[in-house]
Amino acid sequence: MFNAIVSAETLQATLDSVGVLVDECKIHLEADGLEIRAVDPANVGMVDLSLSAEAFESYEADGGLIGVNLVRLQDIAGMADKDQLVHLELDEETRKLHISIEGLEYTLALIDPESIREEPDLPDLDLPANIVIEGRDINRAVTAADMVSDHIELGVDAADELFYVSAEGDTDDVHLELDTDDLIDLVAGPAASLFSLDYLKDMNKAIPSDAEVTMELGEEFPVKLHFDIAEGQGTVTYMLAPRIQSN
Amino acid sequence: MFNAIVSAETLQATLDSVGVLVDECKIHLEADGLEIRAVDPANVGMVDLSLSAEAFESYEADGGLIGVNLVRLQDIAGMADKDQLVHLELDEETRKLHISIEGLEYTLALIDPESIREEPDLPDLDLPANIVIEGRDINRAVTAADMVSDHIELGVDAADELFYVSAEGDTDDVHLELDTDDLIDLVAGPAASLFSLDYLKDMNKAIPSDAEVTMELGEEFPVKLHFDIAEGQGTVTYMLAPRIQSN
């Protein structure tokens, strides 16, 4: 059983956060909210999303699992204005999702969850550095790095108490340093890892510029990025595997 | 003789209403206004447009007929700001149309009307259902239907007093029901016809979202769509032939 009403804005933010990594996903319809975990085909980028029942105007579910075509669902949600309400109702028998937006009813055929790539387990890493940064600063760093390279180094200079971003191209370089004044918070620790810019660019698309993003970093370890959606009633965690440093 | 001054906004609305169906057309320069009738190359969609002399700042004509390249004329009108005035003057001798916009003069070579596809006669159908609907609701229905199919059913449920739109795709469906509360007016009657979405999408482009559109519908009959332009001093009628239901 699944029957819920949610603002188009919240639904769009939810779908976009996952849609930057995968085209289809499983959605757990838990009693207390939605849960989505997905990994990209190359097993490099992962997402773990929770959207609490409180993020909805009304919400009823009892633990089902559905598979959806995210691209299609994003298109449907995108037809609504941000403040319109979207009604979602699962028809258990036909395995279709009824989506209605002010009288317009869309019947979406679901995908067999078995046919969707297995959900990842986001490992519980105890990473030494913890940076809290505004979404707009991630955007600046990623945009600039993208001009010169296809990978990017994220690190912490524990001595100088600063977070840095660095990208080295064939002729040009990009470097950004943010100290405790520029950051919302910093717990310094030994951290320096290289990442594929393609993935960070995709994740960056889903991060609002005014979001507070908590970044966990280590030395040649994955990075974790956490931020809230739906005014704090949803959380997104991205995890991105490091590239091997080729010094 | 033809010599007229009109706001760019009115000229643009006029040309766009016809330009969604054809690239060139004949324009009748009657004493009391302009008349345009045109049919698309496949003979499926037709338009009948009248623009009263009152829609112009000044208007003089005595019954001539010209052929124009609509695409070119739309480009010229599109250079003007909406509230700028466009002066149109026919040079009978050279068969050219002089178009001037605040000092800028464009001389447009006309097309021999004989070389343009013959004008259609929009048949006078006595259709049983009559729906008055906002342009924005047509837009919603067409946009949603386009996600799942390339044709769309328009119909009336006479018992429940409602107008419906329905599109069935291979896996997904779209359905919209509008009752007398949602519509501006409804005269219910037996009506259900299938149409090509491509044509409706084109017509929809020319329908302002705040327009009151009167739709005449029957059972496997053409649909007629009427709406006003130029603050009521122009009228547009589209007629679209039905597709054969393939049940």
Place this chain on the structure above:
Amino acid sequence: MFNAIVSAETLQATLDSVGVLVDECKIHLEADGLEIRAVDPANVGMVDLSLSAEAFESYEADGGLIGVNLVRLQDIAGMADKDQLVHLELDEETRKLHISIEGLEYTLALIDPESIREEPDLPDLDLPANIVIEGRDINRAVTAADMVSDHIELGVDAADELFYVSAEGDTDDVHLELDTDDLIDLVAGPAASLFSLDYLKDMNKAIPSDAEVTMELGEEFPVKLHFDIAEGQGTVTYMLAPRIQSN
């Protein structure tokens, strides 16, 4: 030595003025400001730009010469908001330009000035007609002419005291006349020359719509276009060679 701070808006206007003609250029870092001269590969369009030290928040230079990839530099400047400050500093040893925008540092490899096309000498022509015109009128004329032709005639009718623009296509023509009421100023004299529209379109892109543009014209002579950037603390001169009239 070169160390300067400038608003992103001023830097963008400077680079765009030159970038419409060439992809790389030499920049003279004079004590009293920047100087750039460049000519397009076909030797048809030239630009001469000066940006006074007063256009900068701070400026120190002692006469160096650098070669830059303009496209790359435009991209970097384009990342900044118009009112952000851009810090430029030359590293003489590595021949790199350090560009920093609110903590973000970009290291741009310079190009050997010897490898860049030689700078043109813009000849001192004593042209008989002088027109002062708003940028938006140049834009209107160029946009309209572009619909019908790939060249454009600029001229002055000395008897009627007016400036005209004319373009003749295979079937359609465009004509614009501006008299002393429409122009900011006019010194009439015998002038009529034909120009490639491609170049004028490029130059037009860099001319603000509210700029006062001084145009010098003769009979089958190059046209010169002057306008200010950086609130009068920079000047741009374009010169465009005429096409041979093919009457």
